[in-house]
Amino acid sequence: xxxxxxxxxxxxxxxxxxxxxxxxxxxxxxxxxxxxxxxxxxxxxxxxxxxxxxxxxxxxxxxxxxxxxxxxxxxxxxxxxxxxxxxxxxxxxxxxxxxxxxxx
Numbered sequence: 001x002x003x004x005x006x007x008x009x010x011x012x013x014x015x016x017x018x019x020x021x022x023x024x025x026x027x028x029x030x031x032x033x034x035x036x037x038x039x040x041x042x043x044x045x046x047x048x049x050x051x052x053x054x055x056x057x058x059x060x061x062x063x064x065x066x067x068x069x070x071x072x073x074x075x076x077x078x079x080x081x082x083x084x085x086x087x088x089x090x091x092x093x094x095x096x097x098x099x100x101x102x103x104x
Contacts, residue, residue, distance in 0.1 A: 016042040016052060035064040042075060053081060062089050 018041025025033035037058040052075040060067045068091040072082040084091070 016044070016057075018042065035061045045074075045081075051076070059088060 018039065020041075021036075021038045022030065022034055023036040025035060028034075037057070037059040039055060041055060042052050045053045045057055046053040046065050053072045054075055056069070056071045058067070058069045066087050066089055068084065068086055068088040070082065070084045071080070073080055
């Protein structure tokens with residue numbers, strides 16, 4: 001007696017695209033001459049495997065607009081995970097500007 005089987009395979013992949021741009025004063029290094037940086041795109045969320053976040057980051061150095069803006073949203077729910085709009089000169093305590101912990 002022949003046996004009939006039904007097999008369904010459902011695969012889904014996600015592509016993450018981002019746009020990153022920097023503006024640098026002519027004749028200067030990227031570190032010292034950078035006056036504007038932009039990042040817009042989809043990035044994997046740290047601590048949440050398989051989840052992605054929409055990120056928009058804009059930075060203008062002091063003397064060229066002095067502004068920092070960052071918005072991060074969950075891609076699936078649209079929930080705002082992080083929002084920061086402030087002058088770049090007041091954006092302290094993050095990344096390399098973070099104070100080092102004292103050894104005990």
